[in-house]
Amino acid sequence: MSELVRDSLDHCVKCTICESFCPYSRATPLFPGPKYVGPQAERFRRTGVSPDVSLDYCSGCGICTQVCPQGVKIAEINSQARAQLWEDRGIPLRNQLIARPSVLGRLGTPVAPLANWTLRNRPLRWLGERLLGVHRDAALPRFAGRTFQGWARKHVSPAAERTIVYFHACGTNYYEPAVGRMTVEVLEHNGFHVVVPPQDCCGLPLQSNGNFPAARGYVRRLAANLAPYARDGCAIVSNSTSCGLMLKREAREILEVADDDVAVVSEAMYDLCEFLLLLHQRGELRTDFKPLELTVPYHAPCQQQGHGIGKPALDLFALIPGLRAIELDADCCGIAGTYGLKKEKYEISMTVGERLFGQLRESKGDLAACDSETCRWQIEHGADIQAVHPVELLHRAYGLDAG
Amino acid sequence: MPTLETEVLVVGGGSTGAGVVRDAAMRGFSTVLVERGDLATGTTGRFHGLLHSGGRYAVKDPVAARECVVENAILRRIAADCIEDTGGLFVSTRWDDPAFGDEFLRGCRETGVPVDEVPVAEVLRREPRLDRGITRAFAVPDANLDPWKLVSACTRSASEHAARILPYHRLLGLEVHDGKVVGARVNNELTGEELEIRAELVINASGAWAGQIASLAGCVVTVLPGKGIMIAMNHRLVNTVVNRCKPPSDGDIIVPIRTVSVIGTTDVRVADPDELEVTPGEIDEMLDEGEKLVPGFREARALRVWAGARPLYTPEDVADTREVSRTHTVLDHAKRDGVEGFITITGGKTTTFRLMAEHAVDAACEKLGVVRECRTHEEPLPGSEEERFYWLGARVRAQEPVPNSEEIICECELITRSHLTEALAHGRPTGLDDVRRKVRLAMGPCQGGFCIYRATGVLHEFEHLDYRAANTALLDFLQERWKGVQPILHGDQFRQARLDDWIFQGLLAVEHLPQ
C-alpha cells in the first residue's frame, strides 16, 4: 500500500505545472516546490536518514496533487516523507502540542475565560513564541467554554424516516459549537434523524505534523465509532471539510490504514455541502429559503478542493434569494491547519494568504463564507471580515435561528 | 610521428585497465594507458553495478566466490566512496526450489561468504515490494558499485603516481621485433593524429576485445563475448540487492543503484562485442522475471535498456558461456606464444578488478625482473580516504538548507551548473555523453528532455564550442539516448518521450539546427 503513493512518481513528466501552482514555493525561497520535493527528491530517499528538511515547508495544501495532469500524488509523497523526517529527528514539542486539538480542547474548555485571556495576552503570546515556537500574531480560536457534545447529549433529534450520522470534529466541539447546532438543525429541517456518536480527533493535525503512528491511532478509534452506522447504510456528514477528507481518503492513501472500519466509513463519508447538494439534485432538499440580502465572498479551502466535488456551497447559495455570492479564485489562505501557527512559517503563511485577503477586502462583502474552520480563523485574522461556514447562511435563510 | 616512451603500456580503460595502471604506477613503473573511447565505456560502464559478496558463485564456482569474499572486504575499505552499502538478499520465490537454500548455505559456508538466513516477515518489512510468496531469505554483504567513480578514482590515483591516461586513443597495431613487443601505434580519435608508444611491456586489459588486441601481436586468445542486457527502472523498487536463490540464470538480480533499480541480466554468446543487439524477447524475459520478485514490475516505469559483453576467456570452445569460470586469467604470451613483452589479463569481473590488476602487475614485475610489493589493497582511492560509503541522499542534502539557490541543470539527478562546469574543467569531456557518465547527467526519468538543451548551452559557453559544434553535440546525444530508450518505450516513459519530442522537434526544431 505504502508503495502506491510513492509509485505515482513514475508518472511525472517534469512538466512543472505543479511548480507554477504551489502557493508556498512562490512565497518563500526556503521551499523548493512540489516537483522538487515530490517526484524528484523522493528518488533520493530511502528509509533511514532523511536528506531534506526543506520539505517541511510544504504545507500539505494538496494543490499540486490536484493540478498534476499525470496523477502524481505529490502532496501525499511529501506527507509521507515528512513523517519519515520526523521519525528520524523526533517531533518537536510544539508540533506535538498543536497537533492534538482534542486534548487542548479538553484542557481549555473548563477554564475558557482564562484560556482565552491567555491566548490573547501579548506578553504571554510573546513567551509562547519564545518557548514553544507558536507565532505571537498567529490566529488562534476562542474556546467556547461549552462543547458541542454537551449540547448534543441533551438534544433530542426528532424521529424521522432517514437517519444520518454527524461527524462534527474538534473545531466544532470546542470552538464553534453553534455551527454544530446549525448543522443538526438544517439536517433535521430536511427530514433527518441526526445521530451524534461519541468522537475524538481524526488525527489529521498529527498527520500533517508528521506523527503517523499517533494519527493512525486516532483515525482508527474514530472509524471504529462510526463504522457500525456506516455498515447499517447510514451516510455520515461533516462540516469540517478537512477532517471529512481525512476519513474519506487520506487515512487510506496517506496514512495507509488498511482497516475495515476505515474502509466502510470512507465510503459513507460526505462533506456537508456535498451532501446537501446531492439532496437537492434528487429533489429532496427543502428550498423554503427566505431572502438574505447579503454580499458574501466565498473561499473554497484547499482541503475542500481535495474532495474533488467542485464547489457545492456556491450551488446552494444560488438557491437563496437575494444572496450575492462572489466566487474568489485565490488558492490558499495560508494557514494550512497548523502551518501558519508556527513561528518560522507565520510570515510565509501571511504572504500566501495575501492574495485571498486582498480579494476579500475588495469584495466589500458583508461576511465571508468558507468550509474550513482554521481557514475562517485565518481569514478573520488576515482580512478583518467575519467568516462563516456555508451552513450558517442556509440555517439563517431557512429561518431556523428565529426559533 | 610523435613518440612516447614508457615502461608499461596498458591497453583498455575499463575497471581492469584502470586497476592495472594504478597498481603499476604505484609500484613505481612509468605507465601509459590507452583507451579507444572515454574511460569506462566498454563493459565496465555497462555492467550491472553489483559488488558481489560471492553468494552468486557460492554453489557452482567456489574459486570465484572466494575471490569475491576477499575483494568485497578490500573494496569496502579502499573504494568506499564508489560503494553504497545496500546489503544483499537471496530469496526463494514461489518459482524457486526452497531446498536450493540449503545448498546455497552450504556453499556460502564453504567459501566464506558471510551469510544469515533471515525471517521472511522481516525481509518483507524491509522490502515491502517483494513478492509475498517468498519462502526463504538469506542476507549477504552484496552492495552496489559505481563504475564511473571507480575507474575515475583509479586513474586519478594513477596520475598522481605519474601515469599518463590517454582516453580516445585507439590501439591500431603492436610492433613486434624479434619475437618481442616493443611498442604500439595508436590513433588519437579526436585529432586523427597517430602516435607511437615505445614500451618495455604491453598489458592487454581490453576485456571482451582482448582477442582482437592479442591478434595484433599474432597471438590467438579466445575470448567469448557473453552478451547481457539490463533494464533500469525509474526508482528504487527495492533498496537491497535482491538475488533469486537458485542456480544463476537470466533476470535473477535487481540492483538498486543511485536513484534507479536495475534488473539483469542475460548471457548470450555473440561474435562481436561491438554489436550488441537487444531483442524484444529479451526485454520481455527481464520484465517477466522482475514481476516474480516485485509484483507490478511491468507497470513500473522502465527508463532504458542496454547491453554489455562479458569477457569470458576460454581455453577451448564452450557452448554455454555460463559454464566458463568467472575468475580471471593472466596470459604471459612469452610462455604461451613465444611473444615477449606482452601480457593479457582478461575474464574476471569488476568486483575482483583489483586482484586482477595485482596478478597482472605481479607478472609484469617478474617479466621485468624486479620485486615490488602491491599496495593497492591498503591504500584508499582518492575520495575514499574517510572510508565513508556513498549515501543516496547526498545530492539532496547538498542542496540544503535553501534548495534551488543555485541553478539546477538536470532536475532528475540534481546536477547544478557548478557540478557541470567542474566536470567540464576536470575531465575535458568531448561531448555530452562523456558529461553524462561523469555526473549522471540526463540519467533520470526525463532522459535528457529538460536538461540536455541547458547542458548544451553550458558546454557552448564553457568550452567555447561554436554553435555548430554545440548543435552537433546536442543531436549526437539525443541519438545516443534514443537508442537506449526506444526498445523499451511503453507506459510512463512513452508519455515522457512524447513530451521530449515536442520540446526538441516542436519547440526547438533540432533537426533544422545548422551543423
Ligand SMILES: Cc1cc2nc3c(=O)[nH]c(=O)nc-3n(C[C@H](O)[C@H](O)[C@H](O)COP(=O)(O)OP(=O)(O)OC[C@H]3O[C@@H](n4cnc5c(N)ncnc54)[C@H](O)[C@@H]3O)c2cc1C
Ligand atoms: C551484463 C553484464 C553484467 C555484469 N555485471 C557485473 C556485476 O554486477 N558485478 C561485477 O563485478 N561484474 C559484472 N560483470 C563483469 C564485469 O562488468 C566485467 O568483467 C568488467 O567490466 C570487465 O572490465 P574490463 O576492464 O576487463 O573490460 P572493459 O570494461 O570492457 O574494458 C576494455 C576496454 O578496452 C577498450 N578497447 C577495446 N579495443 C581497444 C583498442 N583497439 N584500443 C584501445 N582500447 C580498446 C574498450 O573500449 C574497453 O573500454 C558484468 C558483465 C556483463 C556483461
Ligand code: SF4
Ligand atoms: S502540498 Fe501545497 S505547499 Fe506542498 S508542494 Fe503541494 S502545492 Fe506546494
Ligand code: SF4
Ligand atoms: S505537474 Fe505532475 S507531471 Fe508535471 S512536474 Fe508536477 S508532478 Fe510532474
Ligand code: SF4
Ligand atoms: S488553510 Fe484553508 S485555504 Fe489554506 S491550505 Fe488549508 S484549507 Fe487551504
